[in-house]
Amino acid sequence: MVKIKLLLVGPVQSGKTHLANFLADAFEFSGDEYWPTKGARILEFDVRDINVNNRKDKVDVELWDVSGDRQYEGCWPAIQHEANGVLFVYSASRVERDARELEALYTSFVQQQGLRDSQCLVIAHQQGADPGHAGKLPGSSFATIPQVDANLDANTNQIRSDFNGYVSQVAGMVSEAREKAERDIVGK
Ligand SMILES: Nc1nc2c(ncn2[C@@H]2O[C@H](COP(=O)(O)OP(=O)(O)OP(=O)(O)O)[C@@H](O)[C@H]2O)c(=O)[nH]1
Numbered sequence: 038m039v040k041i042k043l044l045l046v047g048p049v050q051s052g053k054t055h056l057a058n059f060l061a062d063a064f065e066f067s068g069d070e071y072w073p074t075k076g077a078r079i080l081e082f083d084v085r086d087i088n089v090n091n092r093k094d095k096v097d098v099e100l101w102d103v104s105g106d107r108q109y110e111g112c113w114p115a116i117q118h119e120a121n122g123v124l125f126v127y128s129a130s131r132v133e134r135d136a137r138e139l140e141a142l143y144t145s146f147v148q149q150q151g152l153r154d155s156q157c158l159v160i161a162h163q164q165g166a167d168p169g170h171a172g173k174l175p176g177s178s179f180a181t182i183p184q185v186d187a188n189l190d191a192n193t194n195q196i197r198s199d200f201n202g203y204v205s206q207v208a209g210m211v212s213e214a215r216e217k218a219e220r221d222i223v224g225k
């Protein structure tokens with residue numbers, strides 16, 4: 038079993054909470070009304086039978102659904118502490134507005150924390166009827182980070198499988214680092 042901490046970040050109303058509830062199967066919190074997230078909320082769930090370094094394993098996910106409101110920036114150090122990965126969510130119909138904000142979030146959540154691009158995923162969230170932009174984000178920060186589309190009103194299998202693929206990759210890195218630390222202790 039591997040435990041990972043993932044952060045879901047992005048501009049306000051880009052659908053992070055909606056997406057987090059879907060990924061955690063926590064539909065009791067969902068509805069069409071908008072309830073801004075205060076600071077962050079933590080969802081815990083496991084992903085079973087996924088490939089972790091060529092072994093089938095269970096991964097315990099701690100998913101931090103982070104508010105897009107800058108008034109909570111003071112909470113970011115606590116949120117960022119020991120995170121293993123960052124999921125960037127933006128609204129596909131507001132790509133110009135959101136792209137600039139994502140660049141700033143990338144600096145704070147990835148570069149300044151010493152995380153690698155391989156620990157990140159970009160999600161273009163298509164909310165409601167207007168699918169909006171579904172190509173790649175402009176800007177160089179995200180050039181090497183995989184970008185996927187999510188449409189919870191249509192194909193939910195796709196985003197679930199994209200998410201599981203990402204979890205498998207991050208869990209693989211975490212488990213490898215743990216095994217290396219164990220080997221270092223015994224000096225082999
Ligand atoms: N139809 C539809 N509506 C959505 C979807 N995702 C979000 N919404 C609506 O968009 C609004 C904002 O969604 P949230 O998930 O709360 O946004 P957020 O990114 O968590 O916003 P903050 O917590 O303020 O940062 C809510 O009214 C949701 O019901 C979606 O996939 N489809």
Ligand SMILES: [Mg+2]
Pocket residue numbers: 053054055072073074102103104
């Ligand atoms: Mg929210």
